[in-house]
Amino acid sequence: MSYQISVFAEKCGVNKETIRYYEKKALLKEPNRTDAGYRIYSDDDVKRVKFIKRLQDLGFSLSEICKLLGVVDNDNVRCQGMYEFVSKKEKEIQKQIADLKRTESMLQDLKNRCPDQKAINQCPIIEWLVID
Amino acid sequence: MSYQISVFAEKCGVNKETIRYYEKKALLKEPNRTDAGYRIYSDDDVKRVKFIKRLQDLGFSLSEICKLLGVVDNDNVRCQGMYEFVSKKEKEIQKQIADLKRTESMLQDLKNRCPDQKAINQCPIIEWLVID
DNA sequence: CTTGACCGTGTACTGAGGTACACGGTTTAT
DNA sequence: ATAAACCGTGTACCTCAGTACACGGTCAAG
Numbered sequence A, B: 001m002s003y004q005i006s007v008f009a010e011k012c013g014v015n016k017e018t019i020r021y022y023e024k025k026a027l028l029k030e031p032n033r034t035d036a037g038y039r040i041y042s043d044d045d046v047k048r049v050k051f052i053k054r055l056q057d058l059g060f061s062l063s064e065i066c067k068l069l070g071v072v073d074n075d076n077v078r079c080q081g082m083y084e085f086v087s088k089k090e091k092e093i094q095k096q097i098a099d100l101k102r103t104e105s106m107l108q109d110l111k112n113r114c115p116d117q118k119a120i121n122q123c124p125i126i127e128w129l130v131i132d
Numbered sequence C: 001c002t003t004g005a006c007c008g009t010g011t012a013c014t015g016a017g018g019t020a021c022a023c024g025g026t027t028t029a030t
Numbered sequence D: 001a002t003a004a005a006c007c008g009t010g011t012a013c014c015t016c017a018g019t020a021c022a023c024g025g026t027c028a029a030g
Helices: A005-012 A016-024 A043-057 A062-074 A079-112 A124-130 B005-012 B016-024 B043-057 B062-074 B079-112 B124-130
Strands: A039-042 B039-042
Touching: A005 A016, A005 A039, A005 A043, A016 A043, A039 A043, A043 A062, A043 B124, A062 A079, A079 A124, A079 B079, A079 B124, A124 B043, A124 B079, B005 B016, B005 B039, B005 B043, B016 B043, B039 B043, B043 B062, B062 B079, B079 B124
Parallel strands: none
Antiparallel strands: none
16 A cells, blocks of 8 residues: 555556656655655555556657646646647647658658669669759 | 858758768768868758758658668669668658557547546546556 | 665766857958 | 957757666665
């Protein structure tokens, strides 16, 4: 029910330095301490770190997550805020996909220009890339 | 036909510090100098920088571009090398697209869970993210 | 009572792709 | 002749998300 930093970090699936880093970045609140100054964590703290990790996997940066946690912690905002947060990120992801697709088709186009084994100094890919 | 670094950088559309950076990273060869030690560049050098920038836009890192330029400069390799380089990057881009699509559908899924304006402490998105 | 495994703080380092100074020499226009 | 506008080198700094040390205190086992 109550853990020191090493066990806690392991339960969260992260390095213990990462825990301290999150604390410094205000993603985790200052934990209670033992008399010797050792940090103590609870199962709720585990949930919080896992929450952070999930959002990271979904493409949110730590500073975005920090803002979001501010909303969640204040508890005085409607679900709407969360919904908008997710929608905004969804749009960003869609833009990234569109950009990558454009890149992909340019690369395909380059490949099509180079069907055989010409000498490198006549390589049509290079010629195309060099044109202003 | 022959430029000092400021004009050259402007013609290339980059910062002049970037030019010096590329030189240090061996993407640009050491340029000729004036008696006072000022770097002098030609239109061919402009082409080279634009070549680099194109490849960057296509998702190549500077170290990949550096390798590629080694091939191009040596001039003793067949076009095949270039073709493989492009193919490899194409696969990487395709993987990135697939990853982003997965993320996108997770975000969509989250949005679907939160159709109305519940209080934040009951927000189904947050509840879902917190579950282990 | 000492050894090893913890914990604390603070600082430096990673990599990618640059940007920004500081300090000093050169060139050009007035 | 002097000030503005260049150029040179070298070093430090930036973001992001951590990781790695170094140095020292604490705690439990043998």
